[in-house]
Amino acid sequence: MANVKVTINGKLIETDSTRTIIQAARENGISIPHFCWHEKLSTAGNCRICLVDVEKMPKLAIACMTNVAEGMVVNTKNERVVNAREAVMEFILINHPLDCPICDEAGECKLQDYAYKFSQGYSRFGDDKVHKNKRVEIGPRVMFDAERCISCSRCIRFCDEIAGVHQLQFVNRGDHTTIETFPGETLDNPYSMNVVDICPVGALTNKDFRFKSRVWEMSFTESICNGCARGCNIEIGVRNNGILRLTPRTNDDVNSNWMCDHGRLDTWKHVNAEDRITGPMVRKGGILVDVGWDEAMAKVAGELKLFNKNEIAFIGSAFASNEDNYVLARFAKEVLGSKHIDRMSHRIDGGDDALLIRADKTPNDTGAALVGIVPGEGGRDIEGIVQGIRDGHIKALYAIDDDIAQHPELEKVITKLEFFAVHASNANKSTRIADVVLASSTYAERSGTITNFQKRVQRLRPAVVTLERERALDGLTMSRLDKFAAPNDSWGKGPRRDSRASWRIVAAIGNIMGGKFKYMTAEDVFTDITHTVDAFKGLTYLKIGSKGALLQ
Amino acid sequence: MEKYILPEIPDYHTLPVYEQHGGYGALKKALTMKPEEIIDELKKSNLRGRGGACFPTGLKWSFMPKGTAIPKYLAVNGDESEPGTFKDRMIFELNPHQLIEGILIGCYAMGITAAYVYIRGEYGKWVTMLQKAVDDAYAKGYIGTGILGTEFSTHIYLHKGAGAYICGEESALMNSIEGGRGLPRIKPPFPAAFGLWGKPTTINNIETIANVPLILNKGWEWYSKIGAVKHPGPILVGISGHVTRPGVYEVPTGVLLTDLIDEYAGGMLDGKKLKALIPGGSSTMILRAEHVPGVTMDADSLKAAGSSVGTAGMIVMNEDTDLIRVITRIAKFYYHESCGQCTPCREGTGWLWKILKRFETGDASLADIDLLLDVANNIEGNTICALGDAAAWPVQSMIKRFREEFEKRVKPVQALAV
Numbered sequence A: 001m002a003n004v005k006v007t008i009n010g011k012l013i014e015t016d017s018t019r020t021i022i023q024a025a026r027e028n029g030i031s032i033p034h035f036c037w038h039e040k041l042s043t044a045g046n047c048r049i050c051l052v053d054v055e056k057m058p059k060l061a062i063a064c065m066t067n068v069a070e071g072m073v074v075n076t077k078n079e080r081v082v083n084a085r086e087a088v089m090e091f092i093l094i095n096h097p098l099d100c101p102i103c104d105e106a107g108e109c110k111l112q113d114y115a116y117k118f119s120q121g122y123s124r125f126g127d128d129k130v131h132k133n134k135r136v137e138i139g140p141r142v143m144f145d146a147e148r149c150i151s152c153s154r155c156i157r158f159c160d161e162i163a164g165v166h167q168l169q170f171v172n173r174g175d176h177t178t179i180e181t182f183p184g185e186t187l188d189n190p191y192s193m194n195v196v197d198i199c200p201v202g203a204l205t206n207k208d209f210r211f212k213s214r215v216w217e218m219s220f221t222e223s224i225c226n227g228c229a230r231g232c233n234i235e236i237g238v239r240n241n242g243i244l245r246l247t248p249r250t251n252d253d254v255n256s257n258w259m260c261d262h263g264r265l266d267t268w269k270h271v272n273a274e275d276r277i278t279g280p281m282v283r284k285g286g287i288l289v290d291v292g293w294d295e296a297m298a299k300v301a302g303e304l305k306l307f308n309k310n311e312i313a314f315i316g317s318a319f320a321s322n323e324d325n326y327v328l329a330r331f332a333k334e335v336l337g338s339k340h341i342d343r344m345s346h347r348i349d350g351g352d353d354a355l356l357i358r359a360d361k362t363p364n365d366t367g368a369a370l371v372g373i374v375p376g377e378g379g380r381d382i383e384g385i386v387q388g389i390r391d392g393h394i395k396a397l398y399a400i401d402d403d404i405a406q407h408p409e410l411e412k413v414i415t416k417l418e419f420f421a422v423h424a425s426n427a428n429k430s431t432r433i434a435d436v437v438l439a440s441s442t443y444a445e446r447s448g449t450i451t452n453f454q455k456r457v458q459r460l461r462p463a464v465v466t467l468e469r470e471r472a473l474d475g476l477t478m479s480r481l482d483k484f485a486a487p488n489d490s491w492g493k494g495p496r497r498d499s500r501a502s503w504r505i506v507a508a509i510g511n512i513m514g515g516k517f518k519y520m521t522a523e524d525v526f527t528d529i530t531h532t533v534d535a536f537k538g539l540t541y542l543k544i545g546s547k548g549a550l551l552q
Numbered sequence B: 001m002e003k004y005i006l007p008e009i010p011d012y013h014t015l016p017v018y019e020q021h022g023g024y025g026a027l028k029k030a031l032t033m034k035p036e037e038i039i040d041e042l043k044k045s046n047l048r049g050r051g052g053a054c055f056p057t058g059l060k061w062s063f064m065p066k067g068t069a070i071p072k073y074l075a076v077n078g079d080e081s082e083p084g085t086f087k088d089r090m091i092f093e094l095n096p097h098q099l100i101e102g103i104l105i106g107c108y109a110m111g112i113t114a115a116y117v118y119i120r121g122e123y124g125k126w127v128t129m130l131q132k133a134v135d136d137a138y139a140k141g142y143i144g145t146g147i148l149g150t151e152f153s154t155h156i157y158l159h160k161g162a163g164a165y166i167c168g169e170e171s172a173l174m175n176s177i178e179g180g181r182g183l184p185r186i187k188p189p190f191p192a193a194f195g196l197w198g199k200p201t202t203i204n205n206i207e208t209i210a211n212v213p214l215i216l217n218k219g220w221e222w223y224s225k226i227g228a229v230k231h232p233g234p235i236l237v238g239i240s241g242h243v244t245r246p247g248v249y250e251v252p253t254g255v256l257l258t259d260l261i262d263e264y265a266g267g268m269l270d271g272k273k274l275k276a277l278i279p280g281g282s283s284t285m286i287l288r289a290e291h292v293p294g295v296t297m298d299a300d301s302l303k304a305a306g307s308s309v310g311t312a313g314m315i316v317m318n319e320d321t322d323l324i325r326v327i328t329r330i331a332k333f334y335y336h337e338s339c340g341q342c343t344p345c346r347e348g349t350g351w352l353w354k355i356l357k358r359f360e361t362g363d364a365s366l367a368d369i370d371l372l373l374d375v376a377n378n379i380e381g382n383t384i385c386a387l388g389d390a391a392a393w394p395v396q397s398m399i400k401r402f403r404e405e406f407e408k409r410v411k412p413v414q415a416l417a418v
């Protein structure tokens, strides 16, 4: 590794000799088009769109595989380069089906973008195109359209190098080249859907998202996957106030450019689901009845007052945010004086893998513990709470954002409780038993932070609106349609649920019971956390930013 | 002239006969020399590769790292799939021991302990022949551990291809030997740095290697005086097409192409007139008959004539030849053989063929001639391996030298009714 000076398009750049032209250019704000090159994969050099002119080299050189050298002079836009690029674009397009109007990738397609930027705008190809299979189930979660494939080999390299399984390979030759799974194999590795993201065209599509929406009709909000303690950085794609897909967002400290298929598919369907709790409910005559927030919260406050502090237990949640758990812990310990507070574990032993997946299936166990969801001095933990309910010492239970009735021991005794209040976003075992169900917002409907297994605090941002939180507030991004659609258009429509962030519900009940919670926003709660919990000292939402911040 | 690559001696392919005529003497001599001395001898001999690019062999061998413990390899290229080329198989058949001896000398000179001979898949019969020779040489202690009582050991493995022309390209050949898909690699890194299994590797053509024992036996001076000064030695020329006696002829380089047709191949078939000639396998540029006189079979002369030696597979075409059919067939070959890895070749070779098909059927327009040229130009020089160039050159040269053939075949423009 030696420092070298190179000139790219007349700009003098200092870099080191390990860099290729494409890397050195990129690091200095000069972009060179590329299809097959990917920053996290080995270099294939096959697409040839990155051909650049290097002085003293007789032929154009591929920027992705040519290392910089002292005194090198590179031109990425002279006539020779422009002509070569147009030629490559023309070649790629001659056999391309040009089915953008029905292609999911349209709007976020490298080929489409480059066709605008670097091609002539017309075709000289008048012969018959090569036809290939347009609907191949290449894996349980991924569809393959062979005609759209530009043979860049990114998907093959992803499986070999990142997922660590050899599932894909090229077959046939020339313009009949296509990708296939090895005999007896299917593209089913736990990370298979990342190939959809890195495929520069619409050849590999997400079966779950296929044909659901044009991407420009969606809004994209930065968030964090709630599927496990890794907390992969994601973008939530939303249309008509419903989530349509998740895609990974690059964060080299957490998830690189990837996320697992489980996170991508199984962690958000509940947000759109039919079984959503759409507002607060109180059990009357054995049946849960919709009530207003005031009535529901007054009911909880009134009930809790009937018990002494040793008879009430609290269960926080590793699915809820730091803010939710912090306010709950303060409510329990400071307002009601209870020491009985803990959280459920959702760890699957041996569930860690070598890439991203963590055995702890919750996003915020680390954070919940740090902000106070641990039993106070002499207080009961989960097993103690179960025992307390069984033997009648615990009479009231307040739980947030976890289906605690799934716990086999707890399930057996839970009906012995005299009062049981639960926060839930969806109907579950616990809501079927609870006396009061408080409709809490999902991770995709609120602002907040969670702390992953590395002790990295990361931001959740609202991607879906609720009655409480209309659009444009606090980090909610808007699509073109959100911004410009007329009210009579159906685009901006979609259900608005009467749910609230858990911290807000707890704070309101706390205030009824004599607490002095003055938070207006999640950020206010967070600021409070930074003052009282050492690990969070000095942090702000701004500092956490989009890539997170490590706790001390 | 005496024959050195394909001597006319009965049963020369058997070990006893080969030995009777001094066979493996060059190996014995080599084993008394220092490796550098052998490479030096080769450099001075001016031997240039017979695989198509005429690259100086001694220089190539000198690129191999010296004094290292890491394994190094020799891959000998007998994929021989370029249309018009059928010379290496004569060596497998008639003089396999000279090839083996050359391999052993190469291994000794470059410190190599394993050599692979890659043989075209369709050459099943010749694989068997060469394997027999290898087995015999093993039995006599020429190959194996402690060769001829010295410290030097090396092994020779035969590897049969599976029918892909691209596997003759040296880096695809290495991937194929490794058990992978025959995809050319991007260079650099060059094989001498990163070859088979990532280790330093030299790739040479079969005929190139078969020349090596001659140089050791008779000395570089003798060798360098055979044929053309800058491209010396005996060369196998495969002559096909409209000649009386097609076949493989061993000649000194520098022989007149007209002599090759008239003296060696018995003249034009049925006394017809020569129309065009492809001198070195289908990828080399075509020559018009009137440009052939005076041109000789060596790198310089053919370069000056606007073509190249290639594999010295000479395709002779008479006055009745439909050159549009010829070029369409050649284009189809490269289209069929493109590995499909890089964009210009993958897409461009098929496009060339499709346009040419239209010339064949009379459905092309005048503008298609320029389109053809453009497509060929856009492939040339922009690909991972030289197959792209090999597909472009014949088309470019055919248009350059026989444009009228294309013009004759375009669809007549219909006059518009007024």
Ligand SMILES: Cc1cc2nc3c(=O)[nH]c(=O)nc-3n(C[C@H](O)[C@H](O)[C@H](O)COP(=O)(O)O)c2cc1C
Pocket (backbone or CB within 6 Å): B048, B049, B050, B051, B052, B053, B054, B055, B060, B077, B078, B079, B080, B081, B082, B165, B166, B167, B168, B169, B170, B171, B203, B204, B205, B206, B208, B209, B385, B386, B387, B390
């Ligand atoms: C598409 C393609 C096919 C080739 N096929 C052969 C072949 O069949 N035999 C061969 O010796 N060289 C072939 N070559 C050339 C080899 O890459 C390599 O240059 C040669 O084997 C080197 O040998 P030499 O230095 O002894 O000439 C081919 C090259 C290309 C680009």
Ligand code: SF4
Pocket (backbone or CB within 6 Å): A148, A149, A150, A151, A152, A153, A154, A155, A156, A179, A195, A198, A199, A200, A201, A203, A204
């Ligand atoms: S499917 Fe997509 S990622 Fe895979 S080779 Fe084709 S274009 Fe590239």
Ligand code: SF4
Pocket (backbone or CB within 6 Å): B166, B183, B184, B337, B338, B339, B340, B341, B342, B343, B345, B346, B383, B384, B385, B386, B387, B388, B389
């Ligand atoms: S030039 Fe053709 S044969 Fe060579 S690597 Fe590219 S696609 Fe394959």
